[in-house]
Amino acid sequence: MNVQRITAAARAFGLALMLGLALLTPGAGVFQTLILGTALAAAGLMLEAAPQLRSRIVALGEGTGAALLVGSTMVNADTMLPYLAAMAFVAGVHGGWRWSIATVVSEAAALLLMTSIAGTVGEAAFWRSAITWIAVGAGLGVVGAQLRAQAKVHGQVDASYRDARALLAQLRDLSSRLTDGLDPISVTDRIMGKATDRLDALHCAVIIRGDADSAPLPLSFSSREASEALTDIDSLVRRCIKTGNMVNRGRRQALPLRADDRVVGVLVVDCEEPPAGHAVAAVVRELAPEALRLDTALLFDSVRSEATAEERQRLAREVHDGIAQDVASLGYLVDDLLFAEDEDERIERIRELRGELTRVVAELRLSVFDLRNRVESTEGLGSALSAFARQIGSRSDLTVHLTLDEAPHRLRPDVEQELLRIAQEAMNNARKHSGGHNLWVRCTVYPPYAEIVVRDDGHGLGEGRADSHGLRIMQERAARIGADLELSDGGQMRGTTLSVRLDASHDHPYSQPQAAGSVTVLRPEHEEVS
Template structure:
C-alpha cells in the first residue's frame, strides 16, 4: 500500500467543509467569550496545526501527526483561556471523526503502521479525555460542574461523529467491493501501473528465461556446483525447467510429490540439503541442494543444485548460493507475472478476432456465395461464358471461406494444459492435413516435464504457420511433423515434399518473418532449409546444446526419404 491510499478523493471536499464550519464556529464563540485577542491567537495556532491534516490526511506520518496536534491545540487553548467557557471543545469532532474515517480502510492490515491507523481514534480519544481532565483539575471547584458538563457533551458528540464516520467509510468500501465495475477499476489501475513500470525497465529485464539463466550462471561460479537448474511453477502439479547448467543433458525431477527436498524447500521456504537426487539421470551418489527463491513471502521458483562430491554443500556454500540469488526472486516473479498477463491478453485477443471474423466477414462471404448460386441459377444455359465466370467466382469464394475456416481454427487452437504441446500440434496437423488432402506423418516425443506456458504457445504458433505454409503454398502430398520436448530442450520440425521455397521467396514472406520473431522471443533458433529431393523444412530448436542423447533427427530424416 502506498503512502497515499486510493479511494479517498471523494471525502476531501466534505472533510474540508466540516473543518471550515467548525473552525468558524469556535472562532465566533471565542471572539464573543474570551475576547478578540485570545480568540485570534489560538485560532491562528489551530489554523497552522490543521495544515498537515488538510494537505495529506492519509499520509502515514503527516495525517496522524496533524490530527494529534489539532487535539493538543484544543486542550492547550482551553487551559490557556481559563477552562470556562470551553469554547474550543466543539472542534474535537474534526480530528476524531477524520481519524475514524481513514482508520476504516486499514482493518485487517498486518503492517505495524497500518495497524496504528486503526487504533488512532482510540489514541486520540483517550489522550483528549486525559488532557481535559488534567485541565479541569487546575480549575476552581466552582467551575467543576460547568466545565465537565461541557467536556462530556463535546466528547460524546465527537465520539458519535467518529462512529458515524467509521460506518460511512466501511459502507463505501463494501459498496466498492460489490460494485460490478470494481474489478475493472482495480484492473485498470494495475494495468496502468504495469504499463508505466514496463516502459521504465531496460530491455530484456522482463524475460523469465533470461533472468533464470542469469541465476544459473551466478550460482555456477560457486565452487563444487556441477549441475544447476531453476525450476518454476506451472499450471499443473509439476515444475518447469526455466534454465539449467551442466556439462551434459540432465533429466531433472519436476514433480515435488516425488522429491521431498523440492517439496520441503517450496513449502518451508528454507534451503534443503541431502543425498536425494534431484535428477533422474544421476549415475551414482550425489549431494543435493535446493534453495527457494522467495519474494515477499511467496515462493517463486527453486534453484536445484547437484554435486558428485558427497559432502560439498557446507553451511558456507549454502549461504554463498543464497547471497548470489538475492534480489533475483522479485525480478523473476515480475517477469513471470508479466509473461502471464501478456499470454492471457494474447489468448483473449485471438478469441476476439476469431469471433469477429466468424460473425463478420465469414458470414458476408457465405451470403456472397449464396448470391452467386442464385445468379447462376437464373442465367440461361446458352450463356456459357457468363455461367463459367460465375462458377469461377463461386469457386474462389469457396476457397476464401475454406481459408477463413482454417484461420478460425488456428486462432482458437491453444496448448492443451492436460495433453501438452505435442498433442496440440498433432491435433492441428491432423485436422489441417485431412481437410487439405495431405498425408501427415507424426513423430512425437514428450515426457512428463513441461515447458513454460508462454514457450509452448510460441512453439505451437510456429508449427501452425509452418503447416499452413505447406498447405497453402507448397502443393505438397506429404507432411512430416516432429516434436521433441525434454525441458529445457525442445525441437519442432515441419517438413513437406512440395515445390520448395527459394531464398528470395523466403526473405519476402511475412509469415516467415513472424516465425523468426517468435523464435527469437523464446530464445530459440529457427532454420528454414530445402528438403531433398524437393520440399522445405522449418525447424525451431530451444537449448540445442542440451539435446537428449540418441535424439531422433537422423531417424526422422530416413523416414522422410
C-alpha cells in the first residue's frame, strides 16, 4: 500500500468536498474556502515529507489547526468541516486507531475552545454540522486504521519473502566464492591445527552443541589416539557451553567457539603441561573467525541435508523395492543351481542366472539414468522426457509412443523438474509392473497450462497398487506445484492411465477443472475410490 498516495488522495477529496459545499452555500466565499483549504493541504504534505517529523503527528496537528481556524473565524465554517473528517482518516492510516481517536478528540476540543472564546458556542446549527462531520471522521479513522493493519501484515509477508530470496541468493554466490569452502570438517581441522601449534596440544577435539534436549556431539578429533584419550569430557564441555567461558582443568582445557556472542561449539585440548592463561585467551580470540566459519558451515550442511533428505528416501525405496529384491532373486537362482540334480538342469539354471544378471544390470543402468536425467536450462521438458522415453524403449520390451506439443516459452524450472519426475515414476511403474507391450506418453505444455499423460496396455493396477510409495511420492510432487494427479485403472488387459495436469482452470482444450493438488484413482466403471 502506497501510504503517501492514499493520504494525498484523502486531502484532495476533503478539498473537493469543501469546494462543492462552498459552491452550494450562498455567500460562502468560494475563493476564500479554496485558498484556506489548499494552504492547509500543502502545509500538511510539506511537513509530512520532512524526515524529522512523524506523519501521524503532522495529521493530528493539521486536523487541530483546521479546527482552530474553523472555530475562531466562523467564516465558511460549514464548508471547511469536511476537512476535519479527512484528517481523522489520514491519522488512522499513518498511526492506527489510537491516533485517529486522538485527532478527533483534539479537533472537537479545538472547536469548543475557539467557539467559547468567540462567544459562538451556543449556535446549535453549527454544532449539528460539526458533530456530524466529526462522527464521519471517527468512522473514516477506523477505516484508515484497518487499511494500515492490512498493509502491515502484507508488508511483513512480502518482507519475509524478500529477505529469504536475498539470503538464498547470497548463499548461492558466497558458496561459490568462499576460498575455505563450507565443509565443517575442514574448518575443524584448521581450528585443531592452530590449537596444536599455539598450545603444543597432544590431543584436540571439536564438540558442537546439540539440540535443546540432546547432548553435545563430537564433530572431529585430531587423531585416533585423541578419540581414545578424550572420553570423559562431557561435563567439561557442558559447563563451557553453559557459561560461555574457558574451563580449566589443569592439562585439559575447554575453549568456547563463539560466533556473534553465541557458543557454536567447544574446542577441547589436552596438553603435556598446563598452558599459560594468556596463551589460551589469545587462542580463543584467534579462533573467533574460525568459529563463525564453523557456524556457517554447520548451517549450510543442515540446509543441504534437508534439501537432499527427500531424494535419499526415494533412493532407499527404489533400492528396497527394486534392486534389493532383484539381488534376492539371484540368491534363489544360486540355491537352485547348487541343488541341481544333473548337468542339463545345472546348465539351464546357469542360463537363467545369466539372464537375471543381465536384467539387473539393465535395471541399475536405468536407475542411474533416472537420477542423472534432468531438464537442462537450454532445453525443455519435452527434450528431457524424450531422452528418458528412448531409454525406457531401448531397455525394455515396451514400445514407447511419444507425443509432444510444446509452446516456445517454458514453465518455471522447478515445475518442469517435478513434472519430469512424476512422468519418470509413471513410466518406470509401467515398465516394471504393467506387463503390457505399449506405452503411450503425451506431453502438452502451453504455460501456465501443462499436462502429461502416461498410458499402458497392461493388466491394470491390481490390488494394493493404489497405496504404493510411488503413488504417494507422485501425489506429493503434484501438490508441491499445485497440479492435479489422476490415476485411472481400465481393468484386466485394459491398462493404466496416469495424468498430471497443471492449471486445470486454464482455458485449454485438454483442461478439466479439479481441485489443485488433488489425486484421484479411478477403477473400472469409473468408480472413484480415493
